[in-house]
Amino acid sequence: MADLMSHSDFRVALEEAFSGTMAKDASFSRAWATGKLHKEHFVHWATNHYHYIGPFGDYLGLMYANTPDHARDAKDFLLQNMYEEELSDDRHTDLLIRFAEACGGTRAYVQDRNNAMPFAKGMQGWMYYVSGRENFVVSSAALIVGLESQVPSIYRTQYPTLINKYGFSEWEAEFFDLHITSDEIHGERGYQIVLKYADTPELQQRCLHYVREAADMRFAYTKALYQTYVEPDLGPWVEEDEREPALVG
Amino acid sequence: MPRIYFKTAEAYVDFAEGEEVNVLRMAIRENIDVPWQCASGNCGTDRLVVEDGAENLDPPRRRERARLGELVDEGYRLACQTYTRGDVTFSWDPDQVGLDDEPGSSSGGSRAGWAGTG
Numbered sequence: 001m002a003d004l005m006s007h008s009d010f011r012v013a014l015e016e017a018f019s020g021t022m023a024k025d026a027s028f029s030r031a032w033a034t035g036k037l038h039k040e041h042f043v044h045w046a047t048n049h050y051h052y053i054g055p056f057g058d059y060l061g062l063m064y065a066n067t068p069d070h071a072r073d074a075k076d077f078l079l080q081n082m083y084e085e086e087l088s089d090d091r092h093t094d095l096l097i098r099f100a101e102a103c104g105g106t107r108a109y110v111q112d113r114n115n116a117m118p119f120a121k122g123m124q125g126w127m128y129y130v131s132g133r134e135n136f137v138v139s140s141a142a143l144i145v146g147l148e149s150q151v152p153s154i155y156r157t158q159y160p161t162l163i164n165k166y167g168f169s170e171w172e173a174e175f176f177d178l179h180i181t182s183d184e185i186h187g188e189r190g191y192q193i194v195l196k197y198a199d200t201p202e203l204q205q206r207c208l209h210y211v212r213e214a215a216d217m218r219f220a221y222t223k224a225l226y227q228t229y230v231e232p233d234l235g236p237w238v239e240e241d242e243r244e245p246a247l248v249g
Numbered sequence: 250m251p252r253i254y255f256k257t258a259e260a261y262v263d264f265a266e267g268e269e270v271n272v273l274r275m276a277i278r279e280n281i282d283v284p285w286q287c288a289s290g291n292c293g294t295d296r297l298v299v300e301d302g303a304e305n306l307d308p309p310r311r312r313e314r315a316r317l318g319e320l321v322d323e324g325y326r327l328a329c330q331t332y333t334r335g336d337v338t339f340s341w342d343p344d345q346v347g348l349d350d351e352p353g354s355s356s357g358g359s360r361a362g363w364a365g366t367g
Contacts, residue, residue: 080287089291152271170311177310178289181330184271185288188278 007195017208018215024154026222027237033157035165039103044229046100047110048120057086059131067136074193095175102172119224137197141207146214149187155180254338255281273328290316293348295328297339305335
């Protein structure tokens with residue numbers, strides 16, 4: 001069994017656990033950031049994303065119930081995160097639907113579970129499982145460090161494209177702007193909780209395992225978005241610098 | 250190496266050249282006592298005065314402009330909404346509270362009435 005790592009070594013290990021499979025590098029994210037997607041692709045993305053993160057308050061609620069009273073700072077963080085998702089301002093899922101509507105989608109289409117990929121339903125089931133069944137520090141590592149803390153790196157490349165290339169207004173694209181910054185803070189608080197409460201070698205290793213698994217899940221889900229909705233229109237994804245000269249542009 | 254100097258706390262954070270970092274995230278990471286409550290640019294508790302290095306900050310986006318209103322022109326930024334790519338110095342009132350919690354508050358832009366704009 002591995003030794004107990006210091007906070008600084010454990011933080012580096014957490015960061016390295018998902019550095020090779022970050023969703024910002026998946027084909028759908030790259031096609032988005034480079035302006036290759038059409039608005040109907042965004043509707044499909046929003047629909048699947050709705051079924052993936054729509055129950056985020058539920059996930060956090062399960063984690064809250066699994067967090068012992070002595071970890072009051074962790075409980076307060078989860079509660080605040082939940083409040084910010086649902087009540088402090090516009091409900092985050094409403095911002096997501098606002099974006100889908102700006103792309104030509106409808107609320108009814110986005111909310112219909114039948115329009116989501118099996119991968120999205122798999123993400124949702126995995127998140128219910130981890131948040132409901134795992135130690136709170138492990139589920140914090142999975143959902144907050146492994147998933148939520150990735151969000152700014154994804155949206156910071158996608159948001160400028162939405163405004164500058166596709167011409168969305170800041171109001172229409174507010175879902176992304178909000179999460180660029182709020183998930184910076186949520187992600188950092190998640191790190192603080194995990195560093196503090198993963199206080200045995202077993203817990204640290206379990207956290208690392210679930211961060212890897214979370215990153216793998218999100219990467220596979222994001223890749224599947226491209227394969228399902230974009231590849232039939234644009235063909236297999238090839239990075240610009242890997243394309244044959246005749247295919248560039 | 251670029252440096253964020255949190256003057257009121259007499260503390261600083263260095264970060265790697267070429268990176269662009271969120272100001273509040275760096276403060277939380279290093280346990281620097283910047284006042285804050287929410288992470289969404291709603292409360293305005295984390296408003297900081299930019300004393301130096303404003304040219305290294307990304308421009309304020311919609312949420313920050315709406316929350317701070319005319320305070321933006323007076324040199325304020327919200328730590329949670331601000332990214333820097335170079336040296337910058339911030340100060341603040343250590344006793345400050347959220348913009349809506351100040352006695353007789355009418356400063357800054359209000360979040361009320363946002364829905365439906367744009």
